[in-house]
Amino acid sequence: LAKTTQPISMDSYEGQEVNITCSHNNIATNDYITWYQQFPSQGPRFIIQGYKTKVTNEVASLFIPADRKSSTLSLPRVSLSDTAVYYCLVAGPNDYKLSFGAGTTVTVRA
Amino acid sequence: DTAVSQTPKYLVTQMGNDKSIKCEQNLGHDTMYWYKQDSKKFLKIMFSYNNKELIINETVPNRFSPKSPDKAHLNLHINSLELGDSAVYFCASSQSTLGEQYFGPGTRLTVT
Structure with a gap:
């Protein structure tokens, strides 16, 4: 299992773009990268999944560099x-x- | 229809008691999981079941035991509850480990 490292917190304002980077230096060849979102008092919810390069859906984009040792949720x-x-x-x-x-x-402020 | 449901939503009990949390999924998924989320938001896997077989059993006390009567259900039994067991427990299911996991609403367990 590839261990992941993420920043503990990020602040932003409405209308801005938020980029969260996850480090996974020991990612294996067959591993995929998946991001989940969790609101207070709810279970996590799937956002996006990718293997390499860029994936985009209606709510987010996922950028994965060629070495796959990190990924950025946008x-x-x-x-x-x-x-x-x-x-x-x-x-x-x-x-x-x-x-x-x-x-x-992630805390978004008005 | 709720994809993954858990009961109860809240559970308050005293140390030493035995309790169960039920989980049901109506998605036809092959794999179900139990997670524990502590006050620091760490979400840790406890168990997973694939086609009624226990796949992993992380370093959890043997006071915790998963029971799966069928593919759609994975219940969590906890014996001799301790203060440190207080947390939110989430049930989830997926078609495979690569697939999207669907989480239940969580059960907040408080041991007094």
Whole structure:
């Protein structure tokens, strides 16, 4: 299991772009990178998943450099409702030793 | 319809008691998980079940035991509860370890 490191917290303002970088130096060839979002008193929710280069969906983009030792979740034009904890998870097929760590607390201010 | 449900949502009990938390998923997923989230927001895997077989068992006390009567259910039994067991417990399911995990709403356990 590739251990991940994320910043503990980040502050932003409404309308700005938020970029959260996750380090995973020991990522294995078969590992994928997945990001989850968690609001207070709720379970985590899937945001985006990628293997390499760039992935984009309706809520976020995921940038993965060629060496795959890190990844960056990009949240465009955040709003107050994007205030949450964001977790980076690296895992491969049949990799059941999953651990989300402490995540990054993103606080969006008006 | 709720994809992953847990009961109860809140559980307050005294040290030494035995309690259970139920989890059900209606997504037809093959794998279910139990996580523990402490006050510092660390989300740690406790157990996972794949097709009714225990896949992993992290370093959790044997007071905790998962029970899976069928593929759609994974219940968590806790014996001789301790103060340190106080946390939020999440159940989740996925089609595979690479797939999106769907989490339940969580059960806040408070041991007094």
